[in-house]
Amino acid sequence: MPDSLNHIFSEPANLATAWSAFFTNELYRCGLRHAVISPGSRSTPLTLAMAAHPHIQTHVVLDERSAGFMALGIGKASGRPAALICTSGTAVANYYPAVVEARMSGVPLLVLSADRPPALRQVGANQAIRQQGIFGSYTVFEHDAGEPVARTEDFRRLEILAGQAWNSSIHHGGPAQVNFPFRKPLEPTAAFRDYLPGHYTESLEARTEPLTRSAPVQWRPPAAVFQTIARSRRPVIIAGTLPAHCLLPEILDMLSDEGIPLLCEAGASSGRQTGEAYITGFNAFLRSASVRDRLQPDLIIQIGPGPSGKGLEHYLREYRDIPRLHFQSNVLWAEPSLGSSITVQVPANAELVRVPLTKYIPEGWLRDWQETSREYLAQRDTGLQAASVLRDGDVHAVVAASLTAPETVMISNSFPARDADLFAMPAFGRHTVFMNRGASGIDGITSTAAGLSLAGSQPVTLLTGDLAFLHDLTALLAAPALQQVSLRILVINNQGGQIFRMLPVYEPSDWYTRLFETPQHVDFAALGKGFGVQTSEVTTASQLQVALEQPRKNGIEIIICHTHPDESMHQRRDLWNAWN
Known part of the structure; x- marks a missing residue:
């Protein structure tokens, strides 16, 4: 602990908030800009530390389940995790649905759960449940911060922990949980509360970069992928719902000008799905066995999770033994059709190196899809007018x-x-x-x-x-x-x-x-x-x-x-x- 800050420990009540403030400021250095706070008492140090930061927006949400999904939405829109702060007990359990969704859809999220200290666990103390590991396999990182200790080395370890949680959430595309046990007193002195904003400013002037950060990574699709596509004559690209801030939408965009039929559900849309290769109505006309037979592929290029529509579900299941390239990010296995595939693992946080594709695809292949799509649109428009x-x-x-x-x-x-x-x-x-x-x-x-x-x-x-x-x-x-x-x-x-x-x-x-x-x-x-x-x-x-x-x-x-x-x-x- 820097000597200039030793005075804050003359009041024991300040330790928990100082502990939380150092963690908060390191998260800001990592990139944190939003915190969603569920009101509660045991989380007072985290709440006050986060609210005092001049560069972090705080949003107070009464219902923990709603708060969890609001933080999920922030992560979806920004590509950065929002911090979720709650008190001990069932409050943290109410985050579970949002944590599951974040893990299964590859969205970064940080859960900062306040807890009773170890002395009050497993003894029937009020509002004390088993919070460590509460989310099971749905977190990409989980750690107990331990009780605050007024030693320089412990505060440095705490800052390293902030970077670990942040980087794990970003690079693995999912939720991280850090559990904070706090003893009473939980409230700092008024003087220290007033001191906090200035402390953040001074600390950021002294050091702007986090202690731990990741070097930029460039990712290039393997050459075998392009060789496989080049040999194909009837390829299709299929995409379900894609995370916005990862390489999967960029891979889709890279392949969208290659004359390959693009069967992209609405959840794959990133504002650029407007080319002539984008097919409409496939989840209707692919319900037909005769249409599926007419549009049989020799290669399926699947990007991201499986689609939700019945048409594509039938298509993937019927042709699950057709060669398949499956681009997946760091989320759970996403192949419900049980197809035989070559999995191309795509990092969650990297820069795509675009590679030109050499191929020959007969013009009639895309045209068959386009004609079927136009027929669908004509039927739809007639029905909408009626x-x-x-x-x-x-x-x-x-x-x-x-x-x-x-x-x-x-x-x-x-x-x-x-x-x-x-x-x-x-x-x-x-x-x-x-x-x-x-x-x-x-x-x-x-x-x-x-x-x-x-x-x-x-x-x-x-x-x-x-x-x-x-x-x-x-x-x-x-x-x-x-x-x-x-x-x-x-x-x-x-x-x-x-x-x-x-x-x-x-x-x-x-x-x-x-x-x-x-x-x-x-x-x-x-x-x-x-x-x-x-x-x-x-x-x-x-x-x-x-x-x-x-x-x-x-x-x-x-x-x-x-x-x-x-x-x-x-x-x-x-x-x-x-x-x-």
């Missing part, structure tokens, strides 16, 4: 047509993730699209969108279902803190979990409706207004179009889209069945 009531697909189509300037689009799981491919592509390809497709839950959707709006530079549009919206209702508690960003939420109220109508369990009956579709009889407009959020309702496509033409304002805006569930299913089935 609307007598508002349907789920109409909402996606109207929203996609309304986005003229670049925007960030967040799409919920369940039917919205599939309807985006059916009804909103290729328009969504001009925008950056995010989905939580790691574990594909409906939890935390609105909170993730809020995080995207906090860390991004564009307006955010969220398409979500009624159940997903209600599941994450506490996200609206953050509305007062989101007055400087623009977040428009479109709630597709189709009266419950309509996706179960695709499953064998479906039959028109009271027990099915009660147990599976679970329609919620809620006044959505009153809910929004109760949170102080501007809320409107639409029941037709023309009403929705008018609502979307209104100038965007800062803050949260909710548009409730009341859609007809039966007609929405007919709309989808018409597209699916047109190819049989």
Whole structure:
């Protein structure tokens, strides 16, 4: 500990906050810019240290589950982990869903959990649970910081720990947890609290670089990859939802000008998916065995996780013994079709060395895909013009047509993730699209969108279902803190979990409706207004179009889209069945 700071230990109450401040400042040197704080007592030292930093934005979120997903959204938008701070006990357990999603979708995240000291563990002390290793295999790094000790060597080790957690989260693409046991007293003196901002400034003037940092890495695809592609005559490129800040979207972009059919779901969109090789409607027409037979590949180039649509699922399973190159980042294994593949492991944080590709692909191969795609679009447009009531697909189509300037689009799981491919592509390809497709839950959707709006530079549009919206209702508690960003939420109220109508369990009956579709009889407009959020309702496509033409304002805006569930299913089935 530098002699100039020895005076802070004349008061024992300052030690825990000083410990937290050194950790916080080293995280700032690493690149931390956002902290999401769940209020609590045991985390007081971490909270005060983070809030006092002049260059870190702090966001206070009451519900820990919502806070976790907000931090996830910040990581998605920025490519940098946000710090999550909570007290001890079940508070940290409520981060679990966001931690799972971060790990399975390759998003950096830092969990800084306050804890009781070892003397209060396993003895029945209040609000004490087993927090070390609480997230199991879903963290890429986990460590207990130990109790604060007023020695120079211990403070230096703490700064090294900050770098370890940060670099692990960035380079392995996932969540890191550091557990902080604190004894009482937890609150520093008022004089020390006032001293903290100046301490940060002085410390950063003395040293701007972190103690541990990684040298820039350049990654070049192996030569064998290009040799394999060059030998192919009927290759296809398939991409599901991709993390925005890694090499996978760049690899997709590198291959997009090569005349290879690109079957990219909406979640792969990074704002550049506009070339003639991008195919629309594949998740509809690839449901047909005859179409799959006509479009049989001799090489599948898969980028990132497996897709979510049935068409591509059938295609990958049917041709799982066709040679496959699978570009994967440092996330969990992502090959549900059990295909035979050559895995190309891509580092999570590196610079891509672009290599020209020498190949010969007959022009007719891409043309066959394009003609099938044009036929699909003609059928879709005919169906969209035949609307007598508002349907789920109409909402996606109207929203996609309304986005003229670049925007960030967040799409919920369940039917919205599939309807985006059916009804909103290729328009969504001009925008950056995010989905939580790691574990594909409906939890935390609105909170993730809020995080995207906090860390991004564009307006955010969220398409979500009624159940997903209600599941994450506490996200609206953050509305007062989101007055400087623009977040428009479109709630597709189709009266419950309509996706179960695709499953064998479906039959028109009271027990099915009660147990599976679970329609919620809620006044959505009153809910929004109760949170102080501007809320409107639409029941037709023309009403929705008018609502979307209104100038965007800062803050949260909710548009409730009341859609007809039966007609929405007919709309989808018409597209699916047109190819049989």
